[in-house]
Amino acid sequence: xxxxxxxxxxxxxxxxxxxxxxxxxxxxxxxxxxxxxxxxxxxxxxxxxxxxxxxxxxxxxxxxxxxxxxxxxxxxxxxxxxxxxxxxxxxxxxxxxxxxxxxxxxxxxxxxxxxxxxxxxxxxxxxxxxxxxxxxxxxxxxxxxxxxxxxxxxxxxxxxxxxxxxxxxxxxxxxxxxxxxxxxxxxxxxxxxxxxxxxxxxxxxxxxxxxxxxxxxxxxxxxxxxxxxxxxxxxxxxxxxxxxxxxxxxxxxxxxxxxxxxxxxxxxxxxxxxxxxxxxxxxxxxxxxxxxxxxxxxxxxxxxxxxxxxxxxxxxxxxxxxxxxxxxxxxxxxxxxxxxxxxxxxxxxxxxxxxxxxxxxxxxxxxxxxxxx
Amino acid sequence: xxxxxxxxxxxxxxxxxxxxxxxxxxxxxxxxxxxxxxxxxxxxxxxxxxxxxxxxxxxxxxxxxxxxxxxxxxxxxxxxxxxxxxxxxxxxxxxxxxxxxxxxxxxxxxxxxxxxxxxxxxxxxxxxxxxxxxxxxxxxxxxxxxxxxxxxxxxxxxxxxxxxxxxxxxxxxxxxxxxxxxxxxxxxxxxxxxxxxxxxxxxxxxxxxxxxxxxxxxxxxxxxxxxxxxxxxxxxxxxxxxxxxxxxxxxxxxxxxxxxxxxxxxxxxxxxxxxxxxxxxxxxxxxxxxxxxxxxxxxxxxxxxxxxxxxxxxxxxxxxxxxxxxxxxxxxxxxxxxxxxxxxxxxxxxxxxxxxxxxxxxxxxxxxxxxxxxxxxxxxxxxxxxxxxxxxxxxxxxxxxxxxxxxxxxxxxxxxxxxxxxxxxxxxxxxxxxxxxxxxxxxxxxxxxxxxxxxxxxxxxxxxxxxxxxxxxxxxxxxxxxxxxxxxxxxxxxxxxxxxxxxxxxxx
Numbered sequence: 001x002x003x004x005x006x007x008x009x010x011x012x013x014x015x016x017x018x019x020x021x022x023x024x025x026x027x028x029x030x031x032x033x034x035x036x037x038x039x040x041x042x043x044x045x046x047x048x049x050x051x052x053x054x055x056x057x058x059x060x061x062x063x064x065x066x067x068x069x070x071x072x073x074x075x076x077x078x079x080x081x082x083x084x085x086x087x088x089x090x091x092x093x094x095x096x097x098x099x100x101x102x103x104x105x106x107x108x109x110x111x112x113x114x115x116x117x118x119x120x121x122x123x124x125x126x127x128x129x130x131x132x133x134x135x136x137x138x139x140x141x142x143x144x145x146x147x148x149x150x151x152x153x154x155x156x157x158x159x160x161x162x163x164x165x166x167x168x169x170x171x172x173x174x175x176x177x178x179x180x181x182x183x184x185x186x187x188x189x190x191x192x193x194x195x196x197x198x199x200x201x202x203x204x205x206x207x208x209x210x211x212x213x214x215x216x217x218x219x220x221x222x223x224x225x226x227x228x229x230x231x232x233x234x235x236x237x238x239x240x241x242x243x244x245x246x247x248x249x250x251x252x253x254x255x256x257x258x259x260x261x262x263x264x265x266x267x268x269x270x271x272x273x274x275x276x277x278x279x280x281x282x283x284x285x286x287x288x289x290x291x292x293x294x295x296x297x298x299x300x301x302x303x304x305x306x307x308x309x310x311x312x313x314x315x316x317x318x319x320x321x322x323x324x325x326x327x328x329x330x331x332x333x334x335x336x337x338x339x340x341x342x343x344x345x346x347x348x349x350x351x352x353x354x355x356x357x358x359x360x361x362x363x364x365x366x367x368x369x370x371x372x373x
Numbered sequence: 374x375x376x377x378x379x380x381x382x383x384x385x386x387x388x389x390x391x392x393x394x395x396x397x398x399x400x401x402x403x404x405x406x407x408x409x410x411x412x413x414x415x416x417x418x419x420x421x422x423x424x425x426x427x428x429x430x431x432x433x434x435x436x437x438x439x440x441x442x443x444x445x446x447x448x449x450x451x452x453x454x455x456x457x458x459x460x461x462x463x464x465x466x467x468x469x470x471x472x473x474x475x476x477x478x479x480x481x482x483x484x485x486x487x488x489x490x491x492x493x494x495x496x497x498x499x500x501x502x503x504x505x506x507x508x509x510x511x512x513x514x515x516x517x518x519x520x521x522x523x524x525x526x527x528x529x530x531x532x533x534x535x536x537x538x539x540x541x542x543x544x545x546x547x548x549x550x551x552x553x554x555x556x557x558x559x560x561x562x563x564x565x566x567x568x569x570x571x572x573x574x575x576x577x578x579x580x581x582x583x584x585x586x587x588x589x590x591x592x593x594x595x596x597x598x599x600x601x602x603x604x605x606x607x608x609x610x611x612x613x614x615x616x617x618x619x620x621x622x623x624x625x626x627x628x629x630x631x632x633x634x635x636x637x638x639x640x641x642x643x644x645x646x647x648x649x650x651x652x653x654x655x656x657x658x659x660x661x662x663x664x665x666x667x668x669x670x671x672x673x674x675x676x677x678x679x680x681x682x683x684x685x686x687x688x689x690x691x692x693x694x695x696x697x698x699x700x701x702x703x704x705x706x707x708x709x710x711x712x713x714x715x716x717x718x719x720x721x722x723x724x725x726x727x728x729x730x731x732x733x734x735x736x737x738x739x740x741x742x743x744x745x746x747x748x749x750x751x752x753x754x755x756x757x758x759x760x761x762x763x764x765x766x767x768x769x770x771x772x773x774x775x776x777x778x779x780x781x782x783x784x785x786x787x788x789x790x791x792x793x794x795x796x797x798x799x800x801x802x803x804x805x806x807x808x809x810x811x812x813x814x815x816x817x818x819x820x821x822x823x824x825x826x827x828x829x830x831x832x833x834x835x836x837x838x839x840x841x842x843x844x845x846x847x848x849x850x851x852x853x854x855x856x857x858x859x860x861x862x863x864x865x866x867x868x869x870x871x872x873x874x875x876x877x878x879x880x881x
Contacts, residue, residue, distance in 0.1 A: 060506070063459055067502050070466050074483070074491045077473060081484035082596035088474045089594055092840040099470045103853040106463045110860045114867055165595045323596045326484050328577075328605035335492045342496040346503040353507045361514055 001333060004325045007079030010336045012304070014071045017343065019300065020293075021065035022138070026187070027194020028058040029105065029135030031222065032112075033128035038218055040121050050215045051128075053205075054198065055113050062109060064350065069102075071339075078331060083311060083324045086166040087145045090155045091173055098141025105134030139186040147179035149312045150303075151244040157314060164319060177244055181237035188233060191226040192268065193292045195219055199275060199285035220275035223288070227272035230292075231265045234299070238262075247313045251306035261302065264295035395841070396589055396834030402842045403475045404833070406850040408819075410471055412812070413858045414464035419811070420457035421501070422537045422626060423633030424450065425530040427665055429523060434661065436519040444519075446658050448512050450637065452868055454505045454529075460861035462502060464854075471850075478590030478836025481581065482827065484599065486552070486573070487543040489609045494539035501532030534626065541625055542618035547827045548818070549687045551615030552608060553578060557829030562740060563731035564689045565829055569615060572608040577601075578830065585835035617683055624676040627669045628811045631765060634666030635803035640869060642797040649873050656793070660775065663796050666803055667769035673762060678711065685712060688828060690726055690740055691821035694748040695755035700724045736832075743823040754817040761810035768799045768806075 001009075032051045039047025076084040088095055108130035115124055148155055154173030158165040173179065199219045205211050238258060242249045252258045271288035274280050310318030428451045435443025472479050483491060508525045515522040550557065554571030556578050558564075580601050584592045592598050612618065641658040644650050685692045693699075696708060702722030709718035723741050726732060732741070744751075774781035774792030784792045824832045 059459075063462060063502055063506075066462050066466050067499050070462075070469055070498060071495050073466075073469055073473060074495055077480050077483035078488040078492055081480045082593065082599055084473060085477055085480050085590075085593040088477045088480075089591065089839065092474065092838060095474055096846075099467065099474065100849070100853065102463075102470075103467060103850075103857065107853070107856045107860050110459070110864065114864060164597060167591075167594060319596070326488075327600050327603040328485050329603070329607075329609055331488055331492075332609060335489060339492060339495055342499060346499045349507055350503045353503070353510050356514060357506075357510045 003079060003331055004322055006331065006333065006336045007325050008321065010075045010079060013340060014068060014075050016297065018065065018068035018072050021061055021068060023190040023193055023296065025058065025062050025065050026135050026139065026190040028054055029132050030191050031195060031198060032058065033125065033132050034222065035218065036128055037125055040125065044214050046211050046214055047218065050211055052116050059109065059113055060354070079326050080324055081326055090166055090168045091144045091148060094141040094144035094173055098138050101134045101137025101141060105131055105138065108134055136187060140183055143183045143186055144173050144179060147176045147182050148173065149307065150241060150248060151176060151178045152312060152314060153177070164323065178240045181233050181240050185230060185233035185237050188226045188229040189296045192223060192230045193289070193296055195223040195226055196285055196289040196292050199223055200282070200289055203282045203285060216281060220281070223275055224272040227269045231269055234261070234265055245313050246316050247310065247318060248303065248306045252302055257302035261295060261299045264291060264298065268292045268295055393834060396837055399842045400833040400837040402844065402847045403837055406847050406854065407471060407475070409851050409854050410464065410468050413854050414461065414468050415815070416858060417457045417461035417464060417861055419629045419632045420453055421461045422533050423629035424453055424457070425526065425533055426630055427634060427637060427662060429526045429530060430665060431661055432519065432523055432526060436523070442654050442657055451509060451512070453865065455509065456861055456864040456868070458502060458505050460857060464857055475838055475842065476836050477838045478585060478593060479826065481593060485605045486546050486612045490539040490542045490613050494536050497532045497536035497539060501529060501536060504528040504532060537626065538622045541621045542613050545615055545617040545621045546612040548822060549615060549617040549683065550827055550830055551617060552606065552611035561734065561736050562829045563729040563737065564726050566686060568687065569611065572611055573606045574604055577605045582830055585831055589834065589839060590836050591839045620676060620679045620683055624680050627673045627676055628814065630669040631666050631673065632807040632811055634662050634669065635800055635807045638662040638666060638800035639804040642800045644873070645797055659796060659800065663772055663800055667772035670765040670769035674766065677762060682712070688821070690723070690744040693720070693722055694744040694751040694821060695817055697748065697752040698722050700745065739824055747820055747823060751817050751821050754813040754820070757813040758810045758817065761806040764806045765803060765810070768803050771795055771799060
């Protein structure tokens with residue numbers, strides 16, 4: 001296979017694996033401080049304890065997400081160097097914001113985790129809010145890349161005698177009409193997917209008697225709000241794409257993916273409402289988790305596939321992917337093949353480890369006098 | 374096939390060539406955050422690379438001797454992985470982001486000679502992170518299957534070392550661009566010999582050097598720029614198999630083992646001196662940790678010597694600066710003996726390099742000038758490393774006083790203490806010497822390459838982002854880097870020091 005084929009497969013594979021984990025990281029980074037704040041305000045200790053439990057998952061998932069972020073960067077640089085340069089050059093400020101967000105999120109996440117019961121509650125909440133802000137900054141920056149390849153506003157694209165050039169212009173990339181709906185949609189769909197999953201988990205721990213019903217009341221409210229907002233911002237986003245990125249819009253409309261996405265979003269909303277039915281919480285949450293995740297991935301995949309054969313869409317045409325692929329040499333196929341095989345094996349190992357750690361032999365909290373001698 | 378001349382003439386940037394002064398300003402500011410970022414990364418990296426050997430050694434001894442103390446020590450030591458790997462992965466990701474965002478021209482390097490090592494590093498990275506989790510999680514679960522558990526530990530060792538090798542291979546290619554044949558020697562730095570087989574297209578190298586030096590990294594904003602450089606190489610694996618990569622890896626691996634072993638040994642010594650825990654238990658830990666550091670300290674001069682020989686062969690200007698040879702050259706009997714087997718070799722110095730045919734090009738002049746400017750610092754850092762290496766070597770020999778009577782008697786005679794007591798105090802000196810030697814050695818390596826990002830091919834301002842790097846941006850990033858460092862160190866403190874006294878009371 002050529003660099004182009006491997007480049008497309010590799011980046012799709014890595015992106016979608018990464019996307020799942022960062023969605024959970026973002027969702028948990030928002031949910032956890034909400035649980036803690038709500039628990040402290042209403043003096044409901046179980047919410048605080050539940051936040052703590054969720055943080056232990058967040059730490060583990062974040063490490064995996066971080067590794068896959070590196071995968072993505074290296075694959076981009078290896079197979080799509082020109083595209084990566086365009087992103088880092090013309091989108092220098094938003095990408096820098098994302099990097100600062102990663103730094104803030106990681107530092108505050110570590111502090112947040114290690115300082116349970118060791119800090120004043122209000123100070124701990126502030127650290128949690130930093131974690132939330134840091135996590136929100138990451139899609140705030142990274143969405144600019146997707147907004148730009150859908151509609152390169154804020155980027156000057158010049159074609160001279162068959163040569164293409166991407167240069168920054170004086171327009172701010174933050175004013176790209178596709179950008180803000182994309183950011184808001186990303187924030188809320190991530191929160192919706194995560195809160196559905198957390199509701200399933202909450203229902204399990206409530207059944208076991210570890211927590212009271214209070215945690216479900218909070219998580220289903222968040223699920224409903226985020227599902228409503230996801231649907232609203234998805235509609236706005238589609239509308240902006242229709243106005244500014246006709247090629248993508250036409251392609252998505254042609255294969256009914258827009259309609260399917262909208263139906264899935266409505267199903268997600270109905271399931272979120274269904275969480276308020278006392279007897280149906282568990283099945284609604286379970287199906288909602290699958291439906292919301294499926295919606296998020298389906299919409300994302302369709303948006304990306306719809307650009308093909310272009311990698312950057314400009315109105316009704318664009319820059320072909322073949323122009324952006326690394327032409328320097330044929331990257332040996334063994335490299336991406338081994339990468340994907342390793343990924344699959346390690347993902348299975350990772351899931352098995354999670355199973356051992358949380359289900360087979362649940363990790364007990366260390367006693368205060370830890371055995372470190 | 375595109376014609377480079379046509380391409381450059383069409384570039385709008387052609388009208389505005391690279392503003393060297395602002396590019397240098399940008400590069401100089403960005404350098405501060407990059408230096409700090411890499412050192413912060415290294416703090417955690419040292420444990421990620423050095424500790425697997427210690428942990429596995431402890432677990433293996435415990436399994437063979439059926440001594441539960443060693444198993445417990447292995448478990449406690451492995452707890453550091455949680456923080457060191459997390460912080461190492463985070464800082465590594467940030468260094469990588471920094472590379473592609475701030476030093477955006479380096480994307481050309483990643484897309485070419487660094488592609489293979491960096492893609493392989495991805496496997497290593499994921500193997501390492503997943504197996505660390507599995508190793509920690511299954512420590513007690515697999516207590517009746519220690520061999521299987523150790524195999525998981527070997528997976529961690531393999532992952533961390535493969536990762537280190539690949540990253541260092543890229544750094545080594547930036548020092549000695551192996552596979553470029555005579556290109557650098559013939560066109561830019563006349564004192565540079567052939568750098569390996571001629572597998573990199575010299576026409577592409579010429580275009581790359583011209584494009585970046587004239588227009589800066591912004592030239593890469595055109596996908597056509599990459600097309601101009603094709604085909605770039607016939608051997609994408611070359612960076613992995615260069616002699617510089619192999620020696621750099623061994624030298625750095627040994628440094629990581631020395632640092633992490635002596636830091637662990639000093640922690641154990643601290644416990645002994647403060648009376649935390651049982652003496653016999655702590656002594657077992659001291660023997661293994663100090664022993665690992667001692668073996669690495671004995672091997673390190675061999676690796677260091679090989680590294681020095683490569684420096685002499687391929688980066689003569691840096692060699693002169695680190696050895697303080699000076700412009701007019703001079704005699705250095707020790708160096709002469711090591712390199713030529715006699716004491717009389719005359720080392721010619723910078724003036725000789727300047728007199729070589731072809732040295733009148735601005736890059737050769739700039740390189741010699743930079744080496745002369747940095748010479749006092751390079752000499753200082755280099756010899757700090759060497760002197761501390763000697764201190765470590767002495768400590769390493771003393772360690773064998775535990776097993777060899779003659780050395781034991783010597784230690785007692787010279788230091789007026791038993792070997793055991795000497796090792797307790799010596800571990801602090803070892804930790805200090807190892808860390809300072811590592812910092813100094815890396816400083817000499819990176820500072821010596823000035824003004825080059827890739828020696829003889831691409832300079833710093835040519836790969837810096839065209840966006841202005843402000844002082845405030847630099848300060849903000851550096852503050853966040855420091856926050857990551859302190860968060861990690863605080864994590865170490867929380868795990869290993871905070872509850873020490875309390876634990877002792879519980880145990881006793």
